[in-house]
Amino acid sequence: MKYLFYIISLLLLIFTSCNKDEIGFEFSGNIKSSVNASNLDNVEVKIYTYSLGNGVEKLAASTTTDASGNYEASIERDKFEKVVMTFEKNNYFKVSQNIPFDDLSTENTNEYNKTIDAKSWTKFIIKNNSPSDGGDELKLQKASGKNDCDNCWSNGNKFFNGVVDTSFYVPNSGGSYMKFYWWSYGNTTLHAEDSVYNEAFDTTSYTINY
Structure with missing residues (x-):
């Protein structure tokens, strides 16, 4: 009887093991x-x-x-x-x-x-060379480029007011373009449309002086 119980237990163990393997992914x-x-x-x-x-x-x-x-x-x-x-x-x-x-x-x-996608970056350098007493504003609008990543800038607007001398990095897919527009309001109104090509694993700088 003990021998029969041992055989049944062994068969059950083998069956369970095989069945477990069969239902894996x-x-x-x-x-x-x-x-x-x-x-x-x-x-x-x-x-x-x-x-x-x-x-x-x-x-x-x-x-x-x-x-x-x-x-x-x-x-x-x-x-x-x-x-x-x-x-x-x-x-x-x-x-x-x-x-x-x-x-x-x-x-x-x-x-x-x-x-x-390989990583690349655009470094925006923003500087107001002739700040007025008030009313200076720069609007930078990103129109294309990578959106779905950590630290990505979703397509949209950034605003810079008054005295500005700053820089920041925007990730993009290597081997692709980033398109953007910018407007400056103050003593003079400027408008520009431009893009940069981002080499894989590299940083491309773009300067806006206004």
């Missing part, structure tokens, strides 16, 4: 740079799950891309409502992939390929 993909479509190594790939009801975040897996830009990872199936994958590398903009639970497959590998 496998992930793979390739990550490229937006600069020249080259494969990116050492991209940090993280997979988070968000539990049903309270949406608690859990880091379920992490890995990095190999020399060919490829990655593989797996997570156990559990009671969660979605998966969020993040892809991050130094001097590149972080990218996220939101995946509802119903879109995941246990039969096939869940493949997610990404092209991530």
Whole structure:
């Protein structure tokens, strides 16, 4: 009887282990740079799950891309409502992939390929060379460029009043243009439309004297 109980327990353990493997989720993909479509190594790939009801975040897996830009990872199936994958590398903009639970497959590998943007910056240098007694105002309007990143400047207006001598940096995707307009109100009214081309991993300065 003890022998039979041992056999049943062993079979149950094997079945549970196999079943657990069968209902896991496998992930793979390739990550490229937006600069020249080259494969990116050492991209940090993280997979988070968000539990049903309270949406608690859990880091379920992490890995990095190999020399060919490829990655593989797996997570156990559990009671969660979605998966969020993040892809991050130094001097590149972080990218996220939101995946509802119903879109995941246990039969096939869940493949997610990404092209991530290299970082670049525009340094605006703003200086009022002839401040008046009052009423000086500069309006700078960003019309195009990257919006969806930490420290990004969403397309819109910035205002500078009175005595101004300042500078600030605006991130953009490397290998693309940033378009903007500016107006100066005071003793003289000026209007300009311009753009800068942002080289990947580099900073381009643009000076406004008014």
